[in-house]
Amino acid sequence: MADTAVRPENTTDEHADVSLDVDTLTTHLLGKWRDIRLEAREMIKDERFWQIPGQHYEEHRERVFGQTKLLAERGAGARAFPTEYGGLGTQGGNLAGFEELVLADPSLQIKSGVQWGLFTSAIYQLGTKKHWDRWLPDAISLELPGAFAMTETGHGSDVQSIATTATYDPETEEFVIHTPFRGAYKDYLGNAAKHGRAATVFAQLITGGVNYGVHCFFMPIRDEAGEMLPGILSEDDGPKGGLNGVDNGRLAFDHVRVPRENLLNRYGDVAADGTYTSSIASPGRRFFTMLGALVQGRVSLDGAATWGAALALDIAVTYGNQRRQFDDGTGQETVLLDYGKHRRRLIPRIATVYAQAFAHEELLQKFDSVFSGESDTDENRQDLETLAAALKPLSTWNALDTIQEAREACGGQGYLSENRLVGLHQDLDVYATFEGDNNVLLQLVGKRLLGDFAQQFKGKDSAALAAYAAKQGASKFFHGAGLRRLGQTVADLGSTARSVEFGLRGDDQHQLLTDRVQQMVADVGARLNQARKLPPAEAQAVFNENQVDLLDAARAHGELLQWEAFTDAIDQIDHEGTRTVMTWVRDLFGLSLIEEHLSWHIIGGRLSTQRAAALTRYIDRLCTRLRPHAQDLVDAFGFAPEHVRAPIASGAERERQDEARAYYADLRAKGEEPIPEKKARAAS
């Protein structure tokens, strides 16, 4: 759609001759599993995969179930699984392919994620060969649609505390699975309200009067006719804020018996006599290993949210490049994207989506290397989980923010379902709280950062820690006084901008972003350390006082990782113009992060107030410099018209504008234009 872009006619920018190569950039964005992504994008050009805006949720559910069957027919459900089950055994490629489905209908991405990413994966990751042989083929082919029954109404983020019990009965060699109270109902499960015939049920495994913690059990829930099996209750969660093509519901169990063999026993098993055994002695480590096996949900949401935000920007920027409003004083109406505010509201968000995309690619490769077995170590698993927990909150929140801004930037058109922005927001809304609530995930990251921080002081006393914290404090200026002096020697805006550029290149951004993470972790760490010896309630109070800062530190860590991934990605680009533009985009991302936390940088003495003031002006200049490239930058996402589908981004607005201008030109040419009242009065 590059041909529909309006380029500013008069640009005085010295960088006006730089241009990027859209195809090159698309290739980089699509990453290692480009072929699988392109194959998925090709497949969903078929309109049978498209969301129908305004469809009633019950019909929508059937439509998406049908789409999932189409996917199964094409083998999409098998990709991640071993070749003996008809799969390709590609972990990263599998997720890459599923992420693209968000362009067709996010409900399809989630419905297939439930079936293959959660239900089938639980059988594969938590079960053993007997389970694979028995259930994998039907799960892969969708003969056996299943629910992933982990979350309960009363426990979402705190999975360790779920209340469903699986009590072993050695007499019959069965587990008795039971829901003891309403809060223990399994809840929000895709496939539970309607289509699921089985479920992987997480429950506290109790044998011989001992609770061995959360384990997963395979349980049939509906018969072939779709009737609930005895002892199993299903409730419908009803309409939701979005994702209404997924039949979320609840399950409850009244002493439901499953054979001993239905325990998915990769990490823990119960012998016929009731004896429990596990290859992982520590209950805590065992629990986190089991949950960690299911990290792919978070990984794929990070990718899908990024493409969702990219689609929203593609729509808003294309429209903003065609839509005109208000006379600019020369008798022409101004193209929206030529307004300073419009540039500021959209262009930095393009930069963020690029950062997300490159960081996601790194996450995906890390995921692949661990889950393919190539580098499957405990440490790598932990790093992967931390990385996923750091990136998923940022990308899912940013998607919501970006889609909303895009929707508002398109005015009334943006509110029509046909233009897709409202649907994207509604569907992606829950990405911020499912597969790990974003704040809870950031807290995990924060605790990991604190742990790494504490490692440095292992064996040292708290005085050493306090001394370190003090050293890190306000006395440490960014690059000493040099930067500040530099800011004070310049006079006019032009040269300020240039010297800021000089002083805020990549390395400087990196230093500021890194310092912020380290300082915040050190500060929180020092404060929490002081509370270590307090009674639990008081220690909890101190934690609560510091929770916001801890989450901010985790967020800053995720942003730093995105910035680093962006920078590494630029190094891979050979095309000079593309590399130049991408460096500006990266600068815009980095400087916007610094601007967002500007008061922090000033208070900590890392930026002088003068330099801080110049930063905002420089960001404005970057937006202006990138404005002619805005269309290329969204075109590089590589979406075809069948992926975009929004009429306002299809050229319809351009046609309307051209028609209107032609009409007035024609009136003028014919001398039929009515005289404006003011002019008529002046003439009389």
Next chain:
Amino acid sequence: MADTAVRPENTTDEHADVSLDVDTLTTHLLGKWRDIRLEAREMIKDERFWQIPGQHYEEHRERVFGQTKLLAERGAGARAFPTEYGGLGTQGGNLAGFEELVLADPSLQIKSGVQWGLFTSAIYQLGTKKHWDRWLPDAISLELPGAFAMTETGHGSDVQSIATTATYDPETEEFVIHTPFRGAYKDYLGNAAKHGRAATVFAQLITGGVNYGVHCFFMPIRDEAGEMLPGILSEDDGPKGGLNGVDNGRLAFDHVRVPRENLLNRYGDVAADGTYTSSIASPGRRFFTMLGALVQGRVSLDGAATWGAALALDIAVTYGNQRRQFDDGTGQETVLLDYGKHRRRLIPRIATVYAQAFAHEELLQKFDSVFSGESDTDENRQDLETLAAALKPLSTWNALDTIQEAREACGGQGYLSENRLVGLHQDLDVYATFEGDNNVLLQLVGKRLLGDFAQQFKGKDSAALAAYAAKQGASKFFHGAGLRRLGQTVADLGSTARSVEFGLRGDDQHQLLTDRVQQMVADVGARLNQARKLPPAEAQAVFNENQVDLLDAARAHGELLQWEAFTDAIDQIDHEGTRTVMTWVRDLFGLSLIEEHLSWHIIGGRLSTQRAAALTRYIDRLCTRLRPHAQDLVDAFGFAPEHVRAPIASGAERERQDEARAYYADLRAKGEEPIPEKKARAAS
């Protein structure tokens, strides 16, 4: 619902004995037209007025049309109109009553707003007695449902440039109303797709070859059977992001003829021979007078958005006071609102909603005094329009932000339609861009501020202006050096907090907020002033460089007005505890605004970095201090269960928590609790 609140058990706060009186506070919040608000709230306890989540949009439209008829039967459509047409002639009270409808279904608020606030009001405000006699009774009774046909696909914010023409034909004494091209289709009009039988159509009035600008015409569009009249095309806008109970659509006209008398001729008329006359000579002033007559839409959105945000907070705070997650280290699960992050994400937003509510009450009283005729001067009309343009963007954006935060704070429950948060967000989404796009409105405010600023320099040369701007610059410290010195004499956190409190009382907040508006306006004004003599294209470029700052200044002005209204409202409260708590809430609002723009205040030398750092800690302390009052503060919105309706805020969560705790207590009492693995292993 105060009885369902959990109060923290151990509070060491010195202010723990202060308590507010919920009923007193409700009375203040409901304001001057409390009786009408309560009557409306009583009416919508009837479930026939409630939104049904997940309903298909076509059924939803019929339901809402039926509800609008119920309103008409109860006389709600007449309130604003003169007694001779069955009305009460109350302007402020009328809007107050309609605002409350957002609690039933925002679609009903907007559908009735279209009928009576726009269509009927256009007849009343822009027409004359002959029009009132002919159409008001049927419009009021809903015998004549109508559309308000102003916006076109190609022109929304820029009404002055709409392209529909109304060309006078003296031969037949008719206006020929015509849509010259696709961009001129009337668009997004409620009642246009389905129910409207007439429309008030805005078009360029052309007579004798002269264009006299935008005027409004009454036009029948459908016959009694609902068929389109000849020459009129209607298209359905289809499903939208929300408000799907309103049948938005397009209208286009193919040389449709209406009698000369159908011109709503209060501000401009055409004689039989085609001569144009108007009581307002300036075309610009005439246009703004006509549009200004319709300001009530913005006023009522400000109120409705405030109640919508209040409802979301009521739901999230009530749930956050009952829901528990994660062991706090003492074997008890922590109530969500006891987490530092949860307090920080919800309590400052309560403060903002209070500020909005009090500011809205002032706006409504101003509206009433102008439109009742009590103080209907040009200056008051302009002030009213500026006030509405300043407040509506803040409250509608804040509603979206608050509802989204509330939805995420309720996790998976928040995503279920039955808990209302997602529906509120979807319905209120468009409030940010309709009845004046928020950014365009802020720009109007900004230009007004610039105008007022320029007034001070009328007749002076630009050197005077530059000197003023320089004087206002970085050299001006807030309260001189005193504040900074104060910040540097304190050592520990406790006394910092107290001295910050001392240094950031109401007057200090006011000074900082006021200075910010003045300084930003002066800065932008000085820069734009320098561009005055440039050619249009270059002047436009300078404007664009300053647009973001201008909008920020307008926003700061609106925030200042909210702060002032809040402060004035506190002065009206006699109950001491209530006044004390409300002062903390006001402080939280004011200090949060200062924190949001903290880097600005530091860069401008108005806050020392030390004081700025202490500010955030003090806000945390205010959140902690207000935490025990959070339930009272949302209870004071005065919503009955029939207004809230969300199951999670109905006590269901409390019941689930109690049941779960009782279950475990019972197990323990009976000695049937399974032994945790760790303990079992330690014992063996």
